[in-house]
Amino acid sequence: MMRKLFLSILFAITAITIQSQTHEIGFFAGGSNYVGDIGRTNYVYPNELAGGLIYKYNLNPRIALRGTYTYIPVSANDLDAENLFRNNRRFKFKNNIHEFALGVEVNFFDYNISNYKTTFTPYILAEVATFNYASPSEVIGNTIRLKNKFSYSLPVGIGIKGRLDDHLAIAFESAVRFTLVDDIDFTTNKVNVYDFGGNGNDWYVFTGVSIVYSFGRPPCFKGLAE
Numbered sequence: 043m044m045r046k047l048f049l050s051i052l053f054a055i056t057a058i059t060i061q062s063q064t065h066e067i068g069f070f071a072g073g074s075n076y077v078g079d080i081g082r083t084n085y086v087y088p089n090e091l092a093g094g095l096i097y098k099y100n101l102n103p104r105i106a107l108r109g110t111y112t113y114i115p116v117s118a119n120d121l122d123a124e125n126l127f128r129n130n131r132r133f134k135f136k137n138n139i140h141e142f143a144l145g146v147e148v149n150f151f152d153y154n155i156s157n158y159k160t161t162f163t164p165y166i167l168a169e170v171a172t173f174n175y176a177s178p179s180e181v182i183g184n185t186i187r188l189k190n191k192f193s194y195s196l197p198v199g200i201g202i203k204g205r206l207d208d209h210l211a212i213a214f215e216s217a218v219r220f221t222l223v224d225d226i227d228f229t230t231n232k233v234n235v236y237d238f239g240g241n242g243n244d245w246y247v248f249t250g251v252s253i254v255y256s257f258g259r260p261p262c263f264k265g266l267a268e
Contacts, residue, residue: 064154065257066098066106066211072250074114077218079244080133080227081118083125086216088249090115094141096252103152103160107145108167114139116226116246135227137175139246141219143197145169153203155256161205167217169197177225186228195219195246209256216249 073088094112101107117136120128151163177191199217206212224230226244 064100066096066100066254067257068096068252068254070094070096070110070112070213070250070252072248074116074249075247076116076118076137076226077245077247078118078224078227078242079229080120080135081122081128083123085218085245086247086249088247090117092248092250096254098147098254100153103154104149106147106149108143108147108169110141110143110169112139112141112143112248114141114173114246114248118227137226137228139173139175139226141171141173141195143169143171145197147201155205155211156208162203164200164202165215167197167199167201167215169217171195171197171219173219173221175226177223178228178230191223191225193221193223195221206253211254211256213252213254214250215252216247218245218247220245 071091071093074090074092075082075084075087077083077085092112092114094110096108096110099107115136115138117134119134120130120132121134123129145168147165147167149163149165152160153163153165154160172192172194174190174192176188178186179189180187197217197219199215201213201215201217203211203213221243224243226246
């Protein structure tokens with residue numbers, strides 16, 4: 043009897059999970075900025091165009107798993123800084139970041155674009171990412187040699203999303219990436235001309251909009267239609 047009861051419960055949970063699967067795939071575009079030892083000190087100040095692809099799997103009306111690829115150019119110029127020391131120093135840089143991230147969205151309200159009562163919600167996101175960028179490695183003559191380097195970051199942000207129609211949704215979000223490196227801006231003790239110290243690891247930020255298409259089985263979360 044216990045075995046039959048356990049199998050019945052397992053079958054019911056599996057059926058509900060399959061019935062409630064909702065997949066979303068789309069793209070996002072916006073602006074990126076860097077926070078570090080060069081240029082402005084604003085946390086959100088997009089100055090480069092960025093974009094990428096996104097996939098989401100909705101576990102339930104409050105939680106969605108997500109995976110993203112993002113192309114994030116970053117640049118800064120000391121001439122744009124309000125800090126007088128930086129302004130007089132006149133360093134500048136530009137780098138290109140390719141980021142792959144996995145994480146979770148947690149909705150403030152129940153969310154399901156097939157139900158008109160639950161088609162809008164703010165959310166928070168948390169991810170773990172790996173990214174590739176160029177880093178100075180050595181000086182050969184008058185040329186600074188760069189190498190591709192991989193590292194990790196922790197993207198954390200906030201957003202708001204809502205329904206466009208039965209299958210399309212739009213979201214606005216901003217997320218800061220906390221990294222474990224301090225050479226995205228090329229500052230490094232491997233190259234004397236760029237070895238001017240620093241005040242912590244570099245961060246980079248994406249702020250923009252995404253459009254996603256929902257497909258798969260129609261969502262059927264218990265309690266949404268009540």
